[in-house]
Amino acid sequence: MSYELPIAVRAFALRGIRRFTKRRFRYFNYALRYRDGREVSDLGSIEFDKLLQGHRYPADTHCVRKGAERHCPELGEGAWVDYPYGNPLPE
Known part of the structure; x- marks a missing residue:
C-alpha cells in the first residue's frame, strides 16, 4: 500500500442492472493522479478508500468522493477534483 496521497481524483459514472430486481442503478469507478504524474x-470504492487512507482521514476521503461524484455527468468521466477539498481543477 502506498503512503503517498494523490493530488487529484476523478469519477467515472457507469450503469448496471441489479441481478434480482432487474432495476438499473448508477455506480462509480475512480481514478487518482499523483504528484509525479x-x-x-479503474478503482472501485474499496480500493479507493484504501489508497486515500479513509481509515486515517475519513473527512477528507468523504469530501473528495462527494466532490468527484458531484462534478461527474450522468454517464462517463467527470472533471478532476483536488484532494482534500473536492473542488474542480482548471483544465
Whole structure:
C-alpha cells in the first residue's frame, strides 16, 4: 500500500442492472493522479478508500468522493477534483 496521497481524483459514472430486481442503478469507478504524474484508474470504492487512507482521514476521503461524484455527468468521466477539498481543477 502506498503512503503517498494523490493530488487529484476523478469519477467515472457507469450503469448496471441489479441481478434480482432487474432495476438499473448508477455506480462509480475512480481514478487518482499523483504528484509525479502517474495515474491509477479503474478503482472501485474499496480500493479507493484504501489508497486515500479513509481509515486515517475519513473527512477528507468523504469530501473528495462527494466532490468527484458531484462534478461527474450522468454517464462517463467527470472533471478532476483536488484532494482534500473536492473542488474542480482548471483544465
